[in-house]
Amino acid sequence: MEFLSPAVEQLLEADWLWEKQDNPEFSSQAGAYDMTWSATQALQDVSPAGYQRRAQHSQEMIEQIDMLLRTHTLSKEETLYVNMLRLSHVELIQAIEKCPFYLIPVNTMYNGGLCYSFLESIEWMRFEVDSDFEVLLTRLQAFPNQVNQYIEAMREGMRRGFTASKPIVADMEGILQKHIDGETFGELEDPLSKLKERAHLAHLLPQFEEGIRNAKAAFTRALEFFKTEYTPTLRDVPGCVSLPNGAEIYAMCLKFHTGTDLTADQVHEIGLREVAKIESRYNNDVLVPLGFGPDDFVKFVEKVRSDPAFYVDTDDKLLNVYVSECQKIREIMPLYFAEQPRSPMDIVKSKGGPCAYYLAGTDDGKRPGRFYVNVTNLTGKPTYERVALSLHEGIPGHHHQLSLAMENATIPKVFRYIEDRRYEIGPCRRPLFTSYAEGWALYCEYLGEEMGMYQTPYDLFGRLSMDMMRAVRLVVDTGLHSKGWSIEQAVDYMMQKTGMHRHEVTKEIVRYATWPGQACAYKIGQLELLRMRKKAEDSLGAKFDLKKFHSVVLMSGALPMNILEDLVDAYIAQNA
Secondary structure (H helix, E strand, O other): OOOOOHHHHHHHHHHHHHHHHHOHHHHHHOOOOOOOOOOOOOOOOOOHHHHHHHHHHHHHHHHHHHHHHHHOOOOHHHHHHHHHHHHHHHHHHHHHHHOOHHHOOOOOOHHHOOOHHHHHHHHHOOOOOHHHHHHHHHHHHHHHHHHHHHHHHHHHHHHOOOOOEHHHHOOHHHHHHHHHHOHHHHHHHHHHHHHHOOHHHHHHHHHHHHHHHHHHHHHHHHHHHHHHHHHHHOEOOOOHHHOOOHHHHHHHHHHHHHOOOOOHHHHHHHHHHHHHHHHHHHHHHHHOOOOOOOOOHHHHHHHHHHOHHHOOOOHHHHHHHHHHHHHHHHHHHHHOOOOOOOOOEEEEEEOOOOOEEEEOOOOOOOOOEEEEEEOOOHHHOOHHHHHHHHHHHHOOOHHHHHHHHHHOOOOOHHHHOOOOOOHHHOOOOOOOOHHHHHHHHHHHHHHHHHOOOOOOHHHHHHHHHHHHHHHHHHHHHHHHHHOOOOHHHHHHHHHHHHOOOHHHHHHHHHHHHHOOOHHHHHHHHHHHHHHHHHHHHHHHHHHOOHHHHHHHHHOOOOOOHHHHHHHHHHHHHHHO
């Protein structure tokens, strides 16, 4: 990177190399296919000792950064990234000490927490060369030890009074039993079928079979531990309020995810205001134009949810709905954005997880960005959500933002790639910049109105219903973690305001209980971006250029919101 001095570049590169070696699963996500690992390094060390080593590395990095700041004069760009790196290490040390969610690695999100990290790394691997299969085998062989590390972490959590709550592990025994029965290892079918095509690697197959048996035995140990030791220590109250120093812990989670110093009470009040604002738009822009009264929200929701016109009957038809929508958006993108990413985006089927989600590609183009559409339960996938979801997950949302950052060689690698996984450990990890990433995607749902993408009141209802869900999150997340709400209280409030089915809402609420503060980042981030944009519009008047504003927001990669505002202020000053 030509704009960095050798001393700064060496510091940033050394930290990036340390992170890749410490976190092999993330290395695969980021596209570091050239790395190999020994059996003891194939998966991240998730034991308490592993987190103490990360804290020690962070302390060493802080000392090196402070020395650099004393002995070198840095450019503006260098100062930005060096200060970001220092802050990330300071906050990681604080979180490992005071907010140790790594001691609660068990939950019912995405196959139960314990194995998801290993399984998702399979999808990130290419399986094009022999070494890919050897790395996968090494990881499979290392997995039982990682399960032991998880158990060790939970025992430490028991000792410190830092354990899971009953609602977030309600299905845990059944999930672990499915792993033991072998359902989990269906993820290995595709790479194993490719392995069988390579006769010269046939000697690896018995080792894979043994590895799967050992992994199942590890799950058996985990199930026995969960039943006999862990279950009696579970908390009844789901939120942070029932943890030692719960208020301080939740404040750290909110700051980590929202990138602001907003208190739980302030976030709660913002949520209530946003809910009221969206309810007004429901009435004025959807219900009344369609002939419903202002108090007919429930009746309207029942009508559209049962109308077959808003559903398709095959997987391929649902996928094509999103392919078509993204093509419409792509055609008008140059009107709103000066930069377009090179990275392709595939729209593919998913059989699990949320209704839609995105997985970033790699900067070599060998793995495209993937916009996943959940094709299970087609009667629960209304097509009026297609526009908002396409804008959020695809373009100009996650795919556009993440691809531009990944392709931008002026961003140091330690910030160019964001580890999009392990939400359950909260702040005990490198920055997610959640409010930036999710706030941007939610801003793009808003931008869709200016782009003319919501062509009917039903399309607009799809956008507002998603916006309402994000506003409600501010209320229920703070309710759970700061005000002592029960799961039932949170479910009732969310059902009342969104019209979602109880089953869907319950899954959402359990997610918020599992990942404190994460769900607040969407709406807070969107509101921060809209506030910054309005400041630029008010300051510049006719000189305001929306495409230039978007470039300012996007072309430095994911950032803390206060640093992003500094860039926006600089844009205003340069163009006033």
